[in-house]
Amino acid sequence: MENREVKQGQMENTLKEWGAKIDSLKAEADKVGEDAQADLQSKIKYLEGKKADMEANLQKLKASSDDAWESVVKGFQGAWEELGTAFEEATSKFK
Template sequence: MSEREHYIEKLKAQLDEWQAEIDKLQARAEEAGEEAKARYQEQIDELKRQHEQGKEQLREMQEASEDAWERMREGVESAWESMNRAFRDAINRFRQ
């Protein structure tokens, strides 16, 4: 497996992990009271938007030429790090 293929597989696994977290948070939100449910839903909606952005970046990387992929990698890593922080923050807010 090439470095690029390995990297793309890693991103796919991260997307799957984030989707599982979104599903868990959605289930928790459904069990919460109305006020908490609304607050949770806002956070879940934001996580879903970020998840979609991640899917779009992954698609772009898969379609990019080898040269373009190398240039994109740094920007994608920064964006994914930001999304990962947002997911951790949201999960922590749900636990409080």
């Protein structure tokens, strides 16, 4: 069983990293052409929404009982991985 506080800390750090990546994408959006900018703005909006969802999920995890923690965190693991992949794809296209 993974330490609850450690896992929460990792999730919080990941959310901070994603916030920084979104900020970087916003700065990049000002530098690209019109077509690329529209695509990038769409990705930024999507990522911001997903990040907000994951922040809400983290709050639910924090509020869950110790007994429910393991099953709840397993349920969110796939969503975290999916969002991480979406961030990598969005940032790699605009480097």
